């Protein structure tokens with residue numbers, strides 16, 4: 624299974640939102656990371672057929688998806704950013720409706736709906752109205768509709784937006800479980816959403832793909848460059864103003880601050896411990912501006 628994106632471009636008037644994206648996706652989970660306005664939604668909307676590209680093509684196993692039409696949509700599952708789901712539908716009713724929209728046969732929908740409701744942990748509330756659901760439950764229902772027709776390609780746009788930390792973990796685990804055997808693309812600017820689940824990371828900025836690498840390859844580039852400094856509060860501005868390092872997370876213990884930085888060399892004059900680079904550091908190193 625292969626999804627190939629060739630020189631994909633999109634302009635809105637003078638604004639070039641995608642400037643020629645090239646990528647080859649095979650089975651696995653891809654984290655599609657970039658700051659607001661980078662072009663993630665534009666890319667996802669083109670992939671899911673909601674928006675027309677200005678130029679370029681997408682191929683699925685060598686076949687142009689534009690020519691595949693509804694055959695491509697049938698193998699695609701899409702979880703949009705959270706939207707107002709019909710509050711008066713029950714979870715089960717909503718999935719029946721989505722199954723009908725997708726043209727699923729009644730018998731198959733009847734088998735799949737209980738299956739996916741169980742998978743996302745909503746079986747017990749299958750008959751409850753969506754209006755009574757929490758944000759996390761709604762996200763789970765959106766995942767359920769995306770995987771209902773057993774898509775080969777699963778596209779998730781900001782799957783944990785608006786959720787609390789516990790719900791985020793539950794959604795991430797659910798994505799890992801449902802991802803098996805598929806091409807899964809998760810667009811987000813929340814690094815922790817993809818850190819543990821994605822095999823590959825695509826970084827996008829201003830419509831350009833900066834890198835397509837494994838997490839390990841990306842973090843290896845920062846080996847020996849991430850440090851934690853112990854800094855008295857009054858000296859924090861020295862670090863932020865120095866320009867020698869990128870400043871990441873800051874945590875406090877009493878009067879001392881623990882400041883995570885990326886720097887070519889250990890900053891002098893501070894108690895300093897080397898740290899193992901993570902994806903957050905990678906993100907900071909690309910998108911600090």
Ligand SMILES: Nc1ncnc2c1ncn2[C@@H]1O[C@H](COP(=O)(O)OP(=O)(O)OP(=O)(O)O)[C@@H](O)[C@H]1O
Nearest residue numbers: 635638640657658659660661662663664665666812
């Ligand atoms: N309909 C539109 N008309 C004009 N400009 C647009 C339109 N949609 C998006 N843009 C612009 O294209 C660029 C890419 O936007 P896009 O929504 O794809 O980014 P994004 O990475 O998804 O951001 P976010 O995380 O905020 O959703 C931005 O500069 C945005 O302002």
